[in-house]
Amino acid sequence: MAGQGHAVVEVLENAPKTYKGGYVLVVEGAIPVKDGGIYGSLGEKGDKPVPMSDWAESLSKDALAIIALGTCATFGGV
Numbered sequence: 001m002a003g004q005g006h007a008v009v010e011v012l013e014n015a016p017k018t019y020k021g022g023y024v025l026v027v028e029g030a031i032p033v034k035d036g037g038i039y040g041s042l043g044e045k046g047d048k049p050v051p052m053s054d055w056a057e058s059l060s061k062d063a064l065a066i067i068a069l070g071t072c073a074t075f076g077g078v
Contacts, residue, residue, distance in 0.1 A: 012059065024063060024066070026069055028070050028073055032053070037054065
């Protein structure tokens with residue numbers, strides 16, 4: 001994703017509502033899940049980081065399609 005900061009979080013939060021069933025979710029790389037996903041996060045809710053696994057779960061629910069791109073995304077990494 002080329003964007004950064006609050007603008008990116010806003011897009012991710014609004015996509016499922018704005019484009020319900022009309023967007024493609026592309027996941028590049030593995031999604032960390034160990035220890036509650038603390039090893040990969042994007043943005044914050046309150047003062048806590050939001051794990052990438054939470055984003056993937058919420059965004060995938062209303063996606064038209066989901067594409068796992070790359071070896072880590074498709075096979076779980078090394």
